[in-house]
Amino acid sequence: MLLVGESGSRQRLSTEESPVTVSATLAANEAIAARRAAGLEVLALGFGEAGIPVHPLLRQRLAQAAGEIAYGPVAGIDAAREAAAGYWTRRGLPTEAGHVLLGPGSKPILFALLHAVGGDVVLPAPAWVSYAAQSQLLGREPIRVPVPVGEGGVPDAEAMDAAVRAARAAGRDPRVVVVTLPDNPTGRLASERSVKALCETARELDLLIVADEIYRDLVFEEGPFPSPAAWAPERTVTTTSLSKNYALGGWRVGAARFPDSPMGTRLLESVRGTASELWSSTPMPMQHAAAYAWGDPPELVERVAAARRLHGSVARAVAGTFASVGCTVPAPQGGFYVWPDFAPLRGALAERWGVATSADLARVLLDEFGVVVLPGSAFGDDPASLTLRVAVTGIYGVSDSERLAALVAPEPAAMPWIAESLEGLRDKLAALVAAP
Structure with a gap:
């Protein structure tokens, strides 16, 4: 690529000069959208978005300030x-x-x-x-x-x-x-x-x-x-x-x-x-x-408490799902992420899928099972590790009504659509780690 300066001089800009590409988390979000647009099955566990609707009072405050353009x-x-x-x-x-x-x-x-x-x-x-x-x-x-x-x-x-x-x-x-x-x-x-x-x-x-x-x-x-x-x-x-x-x-x-x-x-x-x-x-x-x-108005404090309950319920359920197939999974304590390690299953994954790195593992999950997750190597973990970053918010619901229902449920992970996603994830993981 040539850049022409004000003096008319030309400089060559090589893309090889910058090692930075699109953020792995944002790239995952784009991959999810692309698969859905193509009519392909996708279980979206890659993008770290909070996954709940905007509180009406926050939307109202934003609308009231929409004319503030200075x-x-x-x-x-x-x-x-x-x-x-x-x-x-x-x-x-x-x-x-x-x-x-x-x-x-x-x-x-x-x-x-x-x-x-x-x-x-x-x-x-x-x-x-x-x-x-x-x-x-x-x-x-x-x-x-x-x-x-x-x-x-x-x-x-x-x-x-x-x-x-x-x-x-x-x-x-x-x-x-x-x-x-x-x-x-x-x-x-x-x-x-x-x-x-x-x-x-x-x-x-x-x-x-x-x-x-x-x-x-x-x-x-x-x-x-x-x-x-x-x-x-x-x-x-x-x-x-x-x-x-x-x-x-x-x-x-x-x-x-x-x-x-x-x-x-x-x-x-x-x-x-x-x-x-x-x-x-x-x-x-x-x-x-x-x-x-x-x-910290009371109505928003209440919303955050509900969100905390939702994230905790589903994160623990997702962690349990990965543990059920033999992964080592540290108990999630906050946010909406799970960090399973497939190291105990390395032999089976290598024999059946040729998996040697976390990037290999994430690719197989996407290509073979439509599960979008991020490899641990994207976060600086050893590339030879078999860790994944799983964002659980992608299964809260496909509509605001479902997500709101999950938000106020006493046990969000038991909501039918979330339970169905968890069962689907368990089936996919079982197939992934099954002996060839």
Whole structure:
């Protein structure tokens, strides 16, 4: 491809210069749509969308603000920043509105953060696909560190210490670690012990912590939430959005909470400057809807509680389905993901289907059984592993009426259409792992 500059000079742009392709999660969504358009069978377990209808009051707030077309402040309007500050304060993280910045979703905020901080990025392995991709877009190969055994979302502190010191000895410059609580892709919530150890190690290594807590309100069991900002407040930036707890992924509005420290103030101003060039300001109608939602009105708190029950019921049922055919499956604790490992079935899968990697396994499930899932390798897991990321929301219903019925059901997994999907999944998995 040739690009012609203002002076008439020509430059050749090679697609080989960029390793970044369409996000695996978004590609899965497009694959689902394409199969359905072609009239092919599909069991959609690949895309991490919340899968419930928009609450009518949120839709109403957006409609009321539809005429707000002016550019707003780069960091967000006061009402939305104050609401986000209240949201975090009520969750045990005292926050002032001046330490909050809004953006069109948490993904661009993360990119602006990584750009502002500079240096190399430390990630848990596995981790959500966009963390590594954004690091690569900035010209930095991420430093991946295994998670503690049985956990997810945070690097093992001892392994992180060794990896960072080795990277620095080799001339690299690690400056930030990104964590997710609870985790995508594993559905696990890191323990308080692991988060405290992470914070201590990050302080010793002088690493900024970026805590993606987008699924915080969707932890299935009540109890203390292990936010890094509680133990390393001076060096933790916390992000959230409305896309998961309120199922507003397409509305694109997120927020970041910056440390109340000189470093936090400098970082916020740097990110604000970057934001002014990347997105100017978050769309005004979204900000007004966010100001209402982050206020935790009772009707929306009730909706989130129902969503949490729905996600927990179906995630546990899906995990049980994979376990029933011989997979190792960590019990999901939050969000709407399951992380089955087919390692105990490796021999049968290799003999019958030629499966040697998680990508092979995902391909066979799609081509032979119409099941859309993502390979563990897309999240930084060892390609030779046989892990999959399964998003359970694709079986909540084919219409808003079914999804609403599942949302209010006392036992959502028992709803006829969900039970039928679970039975179909069990049959497909049994056929997949059956002896040739």
